[in-house]
Amino acid sequence: MQFQPFFNKYIKKYIKTTIVLIVILAALIIIKDEIAWQLDPYAYEEDMYGDDMYDDDSAYEDEYCNVIGIELHGDLSTYIPPSDSDDDGAPLNDQTASENIVLSIQDAENDYDIKAIILEVDSYGGYPVAAEEVANALKESTKPTVALIREGGASAAYWAATGADIIFASKNSDVGSIAVTASYLDYTKQNQQEGITYVPLSSGKFKDSGDPDKTLSWEERNLFMRDVNILHQNFINIVAENRNLEISEVEKLADGSTMLGGMALENGLIDQIGGMSEVKEYLKEKIGEDVEVCWY
Numbered sequence: 614m615q616f617q618p619f620f621n622k623y624i625k626k627y628i629k630t631t632i633v634l635i636v637i638l639a640a641l642i643i644i645k646d647e648i649a650w651q652l653d654p655y656a657y658e659e660d661m662y663g664d665d666m667y668d669d670d671s672a673y674e675d676e677y678c679n680v681i682g683i684e685l686h687g688d689l690s691t692y693i694p695p696s697d698s699d700d701d702g703a704p705l706n707d708q709t710a711s712e713n714i715v716l717s718i719q720d721a722e723n724d725y726d727i728k729a730i731i732l733e734v735d736s737y738g739g740y741p742v743a744a745e746e747v748a749n750a751l752k753e754s755t756k757p758t759v760a761l762i763r764e765g766g767a768s769a770a771y772w773a774a775t776g777a778d779i780i781f782a783s784k785n786s787d788v789g790s791i792a793v794t795a796s797y798l799d800y801t802k803q804n805q806q807e808g809i810t811y812v813p814l815s816s817g818k819f820k821d822s823g824d825p826d827k828t829l830s831w832e833e834r835n836l837f838m839r840d841v842n843i844l845h846q847n848f849i850n851i852v853a854e855n856r857n858l859e860i861s862e863v864e865k866l867a868d869g870s871t872m873l874g875g876m877a878l879e880n881g882l883i884d885q886i887g888g889m890s891e892v893k894e895y896l897k898e899k900i901g902e903d904v905e906v907c908w909y
Contacts, residue, residue, distance in 0.1 A: 677905055678726075678727070678906055678907035679726060679727060679729075679900065680727065680728060680731060680900075680905065680907070681717065681720075681721040681724075681727050681729075681906070681907055681908075682733055682906045682908040683714055683721075683730065683731065683733070684735075684909070685709050685732055685733065685734045685747065685770060686707065686708075686709055686733075686736060687706070687707030687708045687735075688706075688707065688736065688738070688739045689708070689709055689736055689738065689739025689740065689744060689747070689773065690708060690739055690740050691710065691711050691712060691740065691742055691743045691746065692710045692711075693708060693713075710743075711742075711746040711747050712746070714732070714746075714747050714750070715750040718750040718751065721754075721756065722754050722755065728756060728757070728896075728899075728902070729758070729759070729900055729904075730751070730757070730758045731761060731896075732751065732758065732761070732773070732777060733763065734762045734763065734770050734771075734773070734774050735762075735763040735764050735766075736766065736767070736769075737787070737790070738767055738768030738770055739768070739770065740769060741769060741772070741793070741844055741847070743769060743773075744769035744770070744772035744773045747773035747776060748772060748774075748775055748776030748855065749776060750776070751773075751776030751777050752855070757778055757896060757899045758777040759778065759779055759781065759892050759896065760774035760775075760776075762774060762780065762781065762782035762788060762874070762883065763786065763888075764786060764787065765787040765788075766780075766786065766787070766788050767787055767788065767790035767871050768790040768791075768792070771788060771789055771791070772848060772851060775851065775852055775855035776855060779884045779885065779895070780882075780884050780885075781883065781884070781885050781886070781887045781888070781891060781895075782874040782877060782887075783874050784873060784875045784878075785873060786874040786877070787871040787873070788871060788872055788882050788883060789870065789871045789872050790869055790870065790871045791848055791849060791866060791867040791868075791869070792869030793844040793845045795841050797823065799829065800825045800826050801826065801827060804826055809826075811826045813827065819836060822837070823837065845867065848867070849863045849864055849867050852882075856882065862880075862881070866880055866882070893906075
């Protein structure tokens with residue numbers, strides 16, 4: 614009967630000691646994890662959750678490539694507003710933002726493993742500033758750049774393509790359209806039929822110029838044509854500079870029409886007839902290794 618109290622006392626002491634040790638061990642683990650997090654948070658998270666933690670990046674990490682392919686598809690603008698994008702940021706309409714293309718070119722420029730850049734063009738135009746931004750980013754790249762025109766590379770899209778070191782296109786591609794338009798629909802007669810009256814309330818006489826619900830005056834028309842002609846000449850000058858052509862040669866082609874790839878080659882608007890196979894062969898010689906393309 615005297616052994617039982619001694620045994621109970623021993624058990625209690627053992628339990629208390631065990632609890633203290635567990636608390637100390639838990640505290641040490643927390644301290645260790647905190648130190649690991651501070652030193653390298655990303656490595657710590659990979660240890661905790663595995664290599665597939667960042668699902669969006671895992672596909673690119675597992676895929677080897679030495680050439681980046683960037684798509685210029687649809688209308689070219691400087692940016693795509695959130696209202697025109699889905700929840701993942703992808704455009705709802707057929708359009709491409711120059712800011713995204715420029716960022717991809719810069720990323721490729723800073724990636725040691727990337728040896729060259731392909732701009733795949735399938736677009737019939739867009740806005741001049743967006744075209745200028747893409748062309749300049751291609752020209753500023755220190756790596757070989759190729760523009761591949763597929764069905765169409767026209768207007769602003771062609772402007773953008775001229776920044777590349779070399780332009781490929783199919784003999785059946787639409788190329789060119791070196792011109793500018795600011796045309797729009799005039800709804801004034803339709804509004805009159807429907808009993809709608811336009812009420813001008815502008816502080817400057819040109820503030821509401823181009824509003825489709827009012828008739829364009831000759832003074833306003835001349836104002837718009839002034840800017841259209843300036844943009845047209847800027848376009849011509851850029852094509853001449855980027856394609857190493859005489860301005861007078863480009864002016865003869867700058868009537869807004871497109872031409873098929875064979876004629877574009879004859880007139881110096883492209884460098885070679887071909888598609889992706891020919892582009893890869895060209896880049897293989899430039900970078901000295903087989904071409905593996907990752908697309909953005």
